[in-house]
Amino acid sequence: MTRYQHLATLLAQRIEQGLYQGGERLPSVRSLSAEHGVSISTVQQAYHLLEEKQLITPQPRSGYFVTPCKSKPPVPPITRPAQRPVEVTQWESVLELINSRLDEDTLQLGSGTPDTSQPTIKPLWKIISRLAQKQDPRMLNYDNIYGVPALREQVARMAIDSGCQLSPDDIVITTGCHEALSVSIRAVCQPGDIIAVESPTFHGTMQTLRGFGIKVIEIPTDSVTGISLEALELALEQWPIKAVIVVPNCNNPLGFIMPDARKRALLSMAQCFDIAIIEDDVYGELAYEYPRPLSIKSMDEDGRVLLCSSVSKVLAPGLRVGWVAPGRYLNRVLHLKYIGTGSTATQTQLAVAEFIRQGHYQPHLRKMRMHYQRNLDIFTHWVRHYFPCGICVSRPQGGFMMWIELPEAFDAMRLNRELRESHIQISVGSLFSASGKYRNCLRLNYSLAVTAQTERALAIVGAAVERAMVCCPPSASVAEVEGGASLKG
Amino acid sequence: MTRYQHLATLLAQRIEQGLYQGGERLPSVRSLSAEHGVSISTVQQAYHLLEEKQLITPQPRSGYFVTPCKSKPPVPPITRPAQRPVEVTQWESVLELINSRLDEDTLQLGSGTPDTSQPTIKPLWKIISRLAQKQDPRMLNYDNIYGVPALREQVARMAIDSGCQLSPDDIVITTGCHEALSVSIRAVCQPGDIIAVESPTFHGTMQTLRGFGIKVIEIPTDSVTGISLEALELALEQWPIKAVIVVPNCNNPLGFIMPDARKRALLSMAQCFDIAIIEDDVYGELAYEYPRPLSIKSMDEDGRVLLCSSVSKVLAPGLRVGWVAPGRYLNRVLHLKYIGTGSTATQTQLAVAEFIRQGHYQPHLRKMRMHYQRNLDIFTHWVRHYFPCGICVSRPQGGFMMWIELPEAFDAMRLNRELRESHIQISVGSLFSASGKYRNCLRLNYSLAVTAQTERALAIVGAAVERAMVCCPPSASVAEVEGGASLKG
CATH class of the missing domain: 1.10.10.10 (Winged helix-like DNA-binding domain superfamily/Winged helix DNA-binding domain)
Structure with missing residues (x-):
């Protein structure tokens, strides 16, 4: 040089x-x-x-x-959602998003699908095939309501990495993390109750709260350090909140890892106000730092944390193998698990247990962490290159989700409709809010293979954003329409 | 001779x-x-x-x-449950029952497990193994929220046998019939609402109603013709009932097939009072008569019937493949499915679809029908031989469940505890009632292989029943305790 x-x-x-x-x-x-x-x-x-x-x-x-x-775009500033409990809406848009992920002609930049094409996953196929050849009768019969013991053992061992000391009997296997969250939410509250969430929050969690008639109070969240403990405390003082749901490690969609001290402070606050913590750790294993970050569950002393996770983001979502470590809510969780699905499919549980037991899990995990971290660098570069100025971009510390904030007047819904013609799909930010915030934000999935096609897609999205931003300069703010007709004359 | x-x-x-x-x-x-x-x-x-x-x-x-x-024991008379909405209890006993089905040393006469050892099921193993060998990427990825299209097609075809004209898009695949019932119940009512059920009713349904805070009104049910339409009509006039749940074909636990005329009358009544019908058809395919009986869904004209079923009783429960045809409640069912489990495991869906497509389903079904009918003859003979007089026994027209009514003062819970020493488990009747009825009843599963061991077990149950009945002669009735202290000094 x-x-x-x-x-x-x-x-x-x-x-x-x-x-x-x-x-x-x-x-x-x-x-x-x-x-x-x-x-x-x-x-x-x-x-x-x-x-x-x-x-x-x-x-x-x-x-x-x-x-x-x-220059490097700044990270999104701390969010400022509505500071009161609201009901969740947006189901139609979520349905549209989850339906579109099936369209094979569309490039999925919006879904939460991991890359399942890496060679380190191959042993799973062999294991499934072997299990079937052996005609293991357990595969056909009703499973233990807790889940297959061999899998619960492996999950308990894996949990050690996040600092948890769990016994297999502390764990209930579920049909994906979705069911884990669903039973956890119902185990700690009743319809009409209020739950606090990070803002933005994963739309699946939002929709679950909607489905059970639970009101949501969105708490300001920093894209680097996580939920604002100060704002949460104010909310706890003001409202009869039953629980808080957080994704403290490799947050979806913001990508942060909450510092350990803040995790501890959150737990203390939960003890002080006697509320439950539902901890979604589904991306936690995919932290780029090693060893992986601690879970809040690992600090839990009185069983108030319900740890929810799955193999959906690390291995494959189609297996539908998740779990919950529900602490003191075990009996209620068992009941809700029983009435929701009876038991979980036995075969996929056995396959995952065997995949871990044979030692394929850790090499695969290492591979995926590196893969996503490398993809993050490339996607970040593309975003900088193809997107206009005046945007904020998250700095994910794990997982494969990137959050982009555009000027306030930007309409990501319209962008999504426009991109449909180019067969590209993004996740619009408003799905991640109960109060209709984040219309100007979008979530990009960077799990996709890095190809010329992906780069072209990013270029198309960037150009579409640029065109749209001409109509809404960074300084513009949405004009408030005055509601309510005058009573005079 | x-x-x-x-x-x-x-x-x-x-x-x-x-x-x-x-x-x-x-x-x-x-x-x-x-x-x-x-x-x-x-x-x-x-x-x-x-x-x-x-x-x-x-x-x-x-x-x-x-x-x-x-002589042939009479069938149980029409039931007489409490005629007012009550809350369901009994979870501890249900948990005990479902946990005990995992004890390999215990002979399961109480569970709802089918016989999964017949050779006609063997092709399923090969199919699963082949799918894994082919490394079909669909197996690892999120499924369509409706379920795998190939399976929905097969389900729609199968439904023709019960008189239904369904398109694949009318069907949502679920994690077993359990999830189908769970989403259907929530699709048609809110916590605090009232649902009418046959009495006795499958304990899984009862617990689901309990879990969602729904009150239950148990309707008198005849062990030959099904739910009393007269009693149901009275209940509908008196209470704001939102839906009725029935198992009209091969009822669990009574075994009846509701005559078609009564099915039609039930549907008319539902139209008249504008309520939904949740039809559990999980045993319907196992009717001993051929062709199989019509479903109420087949008579439905305005989409008020939610048909729930699965392959759990015909093929294997460990697959967790069920479905619901929710009629006009499709959108709500989709939402509830999404928030409950996200999607269903893809692999088992593909395997079941392929099993049916390759033509293995009908031969297997014929085999199982004959198997269970033969078992019914043998079990009926054993019950007559080993059980004392003074009992009533159902005459199942399909499935593999037998309902036995003992004198009113009989305590089946105590019997179950006593049988535990002999490693035999039965289903106690009280699990099938929300109002604590049927303590004197038990449900026997006759799917088990007919062996000397099974006969010995029936002999042990019969002898234990006989011993217990000495203490409670057929004429005895439970003494009613007068409640309420006198106000007089």
């Missing part, structure tokens, strides 16, 4: 890291020359190179400036 | 069929001799043979009498 290339790389890194912000003037040629002990022409060559890459723009007589949108 | 043996067989048949009732005097030797054109001594030899078989008893100077309990 020549001197000027070296300098250009250094400057590009600083721009990437946000040390030089978009629109900011870069140091003069003379000062850089002095700082780095290189010639004037070396600095000029470096600046030319960056100009070619569109990272910087020259302004006559003023020097070089960082091309506005090529 | 000699003449006297022939005559003895003829007489034994008449006793079996109830033409000669228990305790009734048989024709004199002389008259039988004349009637059949045989010698006096042939008749005497035939009577001696029947005496040896304990079918008849000689009375000095009076002739021969049918040994009382060896």
